[in-house]
Amino acid sequence: MSGVNLNGIVKCYGAVEVVHGIDLTVAEKEFVVLVGPSGCGKSTTLRMIAGLEEITAGDLTIHERRVNRIAPKDRDVAMVFQNYALYPHLNVADNMAFGLRIRKMPKDEIKTTIEDVAGILGLTEYLDRRPADLSGGQRQRVAMGRAIVRHPKVFLFDEPLSNLDAKLRTQMRAEIKRLHNRLGVTSVYVTHDQVEAMTLADRIVVMNDGRIEQVGTPMELFNNPANTFVAGFLGSPPMNQIKGTLTQTGAQVGDTEIKISGAMNGQAGRDVIVGIRPEHITLKASKNTSALPIDLDLVEPLGSEALLHGRHDNVEMVFKADTDGDIAHLSGVNAxxxxxxxxxxFDAETGRALNFGA
Ligand SMILES: Nc1ncnc2c1ncn2[C@@H]1O[C@H](COP(=O)(O)OP(=O)(O)OP(=O)(O)O)[C@@H](O)[C@H]1O
Ligand SMILES: [Mg+2]
Incomplete structure (x- = not known):
């Protein structure tokens, strides 16, 4: 059974179409992350699933029921927002109980539900506090608690971690994943942070300009990006992309030939974009490798690794190298x-991935 199904979903604001017919099936219990640059339509798509935005065209089903015209409260979804949207005058317990009271859940049942969920989220000792007296991470947990107590069919998250500092974000990210492993509720999660997408998702949906560029597991998208957009979006730092021309055995980039495995099928002369992940290089030549000369202009130590910034044929490139505890040996790198x-x-014109077969 599908958890959430989007079929040709379109959104227009007035005459302007911002989501151009999205098809996506989220399986039951699956954790799907929508990721893409600002303004690409992630929140709009999520809000259409929640029922907070009208759907201009297409069909939306949740657990096989068409819900286009169903009110948000009757869709059995719970949404967690970036700003938490907690009631400042209510304590933690009452914030979590609010939706249950509206639904007329019996008092003692509310009490046990809140206690259970507070236990799961480590909020038991904060139940009497107001949101203002909590840390950002605790507030975030209350917002999650309020969603969980309702036992919805679907969780919807819109950048729930972006108000937290980097350390807390990493911690809460792991908590959300553990929670999902434990509760197994179908989830759609929006972020513009590709690391969050990679770490949380069962499948990632990369969006761009109101369209889906590619859907797949984090490693599928990392290993086989469908186009230069996805290649440039996932991975940190992203894939280096440089113009080249196919030869019989690889690609000519400036005055260097990079060897490439696989038959070129008589495509020599074709203009391409050559994609090289920062981590897919070595500093020592070995059998079959090709040397790419670079003018190194910056070494950024990260600890166990360092980023090497340089240029080849006037294109800026970034590579990753092990430091082995020291970066002195990296300053002399010239290839x-x-x-x-x-x-x-990738095709030079369309940006689509090219596969000539091994
Ligand atoms: N109420 C509105 N009226 C008109 N245009 C809107 C409205 N809400 C959103 N848009 C437009 O729709 C497009 C998609 O917006 P959306 O909020 O879905 O982007 P997003 O991917 O969530 O971006 P961000 O990462 O910045 O949150 C944008 O071009 C935005 O300007
Ligand atoms: Mg948004």
Whole structure:
């Protein structure tokens, strides 16, 4: 059974179409992350699922029931927002109980539900406090608690962690994932942070300009991006992309030939974009690798790794190298060595991935 199904979903604000016919099936219990740059239509899509925005065209079903015309409160979804939207004058317990009282759940049942969920979220000792007297992370947990107590069919999250500092964000990210593993509720999660998308998702949906660019598991999208947009969006730092021309055995980039595994099928001369992940290089040449000369201009230590910033043929590129505890040896780097099996090729005009077969 599908948890949530979007079929040709369109959203117009007045005459302006901002979501252009989205097809997506979220399986029951699946955790799907919508990711993409600001303004690409993530929140609009999520809000249409929640019932907070009218759907201009297409069909939306939740657990096989068409809900286009069903009010938000009757869709059996619970949404967690970036700003938490807690009631400032109510304590934690009352914030969590609010929706249950509206639904006329019996008092003692509300009490046990709140206690259970507070236990899961580590909020038991804060039940009497007001939101103003909580840390950002605790407030975030209350917002989650308020969604969980309702036992919805679907959780919808809109950038729930973006108000937290980096450390807390990482911690809450892990909590959300553990919670999902434990509760197994179908979830649609919106973020513009690709690391959040990679770490949380069963499947990622990469959106761009009101359309879906690609859907797949984090590793599918990382290993086989369908186009240069996805290649440039996922991965940190993103894939290096440089113009080249196919040869019989690889691609010519400036005055360097990068060898590429797989038959080129007589496509020599074709203009391509050559994609090289920052981590897919070595500093020492080995059998089959090709050397790509770079003018190094910056080494950024991250600890166990360092980022090497440089240029080849006037294109800025970033590579990752191990530090082995020291970066002195990295300042003299003047070339990186590329494994022919890991190079990606894209059509120069359309940006679509090219696969010539191994
Ligand atoms: N009420 C509205 N009226 C008109 N246009 C709107 C309205 N709400 C959103 N839009 C437009 O719809 C597009 C998608 O907006 P949306 O909020 O879904 O983006 P987003 O992907 O969530 O971006 P962000 O990462 O910045 O939150 C944007 O171009 C936005 O300007
Ligand atoms: Mg948004």
């Amino acid at each position: 990186v060595h590329i494994n022919p099996d890991l190079v990606k090729l």
